[in-house]
Amino acid sequence: LERVAGRLLRSPGLARALVTTPSLLAGWLIATAVVLAAGLFATLATGTPYVPLLAPAVAGAGIAYAYGPGIDPAWELSRSMAVSDRMVLLVRALAVFGLNAGLGLAASAASGTAAAVTFGWLVPMTAVCALALAAATLARSANVGVTVGVAGWAIVVLAGQSASGRLTAVITDTSLVLPYLAFAAVCAAIAWAATRIPRGTS
Numbered sequence: 083l084e085r086v087a088g089r090l091l092r093s094p095g096l097a098r099a100l101v102t103t104p105s106l107l108a109g110w111l112i113a114t115a116v117v118l119a120a121g122l123f124a125t126l127a128t129g130t131p132y133v134p135l136l137a138p139a140v141a142g143a144g145i146a147y148a149y150g151p152g153i154d155p156a157w158e159l160s161r162s163m164a165v166s167d168r169m170v171l172l173v174r175a176l177a178v179f180g181l182n183a184g185l186g187l188a189a190s191a192a193s194g195t196a197a198a199v200t201f202g203w204l205v206p207m208t209a210v211c212a213l214a215l216a217a218a219t220l221a222r223s224a225n226v227g228v229t230v231g232v233a234g235w236a237i238v239v240l241a242g243q244s245a246s247g248r249l250t251a252v253i254t255d256t257s258l259v260l261p262y263l264a265f266a267a268v269c270a271a272i273a274w275a276a277t278r279i280p281r282g283t284s
Contacts, residue, residue, distance in 0.1 A: 091173065099170045104153055104224070105144035105178050114140055114182065118189040125193040133193055134203035134253045137186035139235045141207050142214035144182055146227025148174040149215065149277075153224045168277050171219075179211055202253040209262040210235045212269035219276035 088097035104110060117140055121132040147153060149171055183204060190203075213234050218227025242251035252258065 093165060095165045096170065096173055099165070100173055100177060102154070103148055103174045103178065105147040106174075106181070110144065110147070111181075114144065114185060118185055122189045122193045131190070131193070131250055131253075133186060133189045135239060135249070137182065137189070137203055138207040138210040139232045141179060141182035141186070142210040142231030142235060143228045144178045145175055145211040146214040146218040146231055147224045148178050149218045149224060149227070151222055168274065171215075171273075171277055175211070175215060179207075183207065202256075205259050205262045205266075206235075206238075206253055209266040209269070212266040212273070216269040216272040216276070219273045 084097050084101045087100050088094045091097055091100070100106070105114075117136060118133060121136040124130070124132045186203070186207070210231050214227040214231025216227075217230035218224050221227070239249065239252050242255070243249045245251065246255075248254070
């Protein structure tokens with residue numbers, strides 16, 4: 083996998099950073115699949131689309147662990163590579179997001195969730211991932227990123243249920259798409275600023 087990634091990315095350093103991403107390791111991927119499978123069975127049993135409600139939180143946690151001093155086994159290596167921290171983080175974040183989105187789509191399709199709901203959670207997922215990444219980079223802690231991302235999504239879901247009486251309001255209300263995207267852009271800018279290279283270094 084590392085050799086394939088190296089050819090695709092044209093950078094052995096980026097490939098090494100990618101395959102050592104904590105949330106892309108086998109244990110994490112198995113845990114993600116188990117959580118989404120539990121959501122799948124809960125959806126089939128109750129009719130409530132739990133997969134779209136779980137997927138943003140799971141992806142947000144994975145994104146937070148794409149950046150994590152003290153968590154990442156290749157953190158020191160990534161700090162010493164010629165490749166910038168931002169590039170390492172970008173490649174990792176895109177890989178984690180894409181993988182989680184694929185797993186979520188597969189679970190949603192298997193549960194028979196309506197197409198509108200299936201794709202409705204991709205935008206909220208983007209917002210939650212951006213929030214978790216911003217928190218992780220600002221605090222320099224993956225655990226803080228996970229806590230903020232999951233807690234933020236839980237608050238949004240509960241607030242939507244309180245306002246509309248429907249648990250799925252946060253993924254079915256199309257009027258929330260622009261606010262989600264705007265919030266994701268702000269959080270992405272924060273993460274970008276938090277990973278800037280200090281003046282005087284190369």
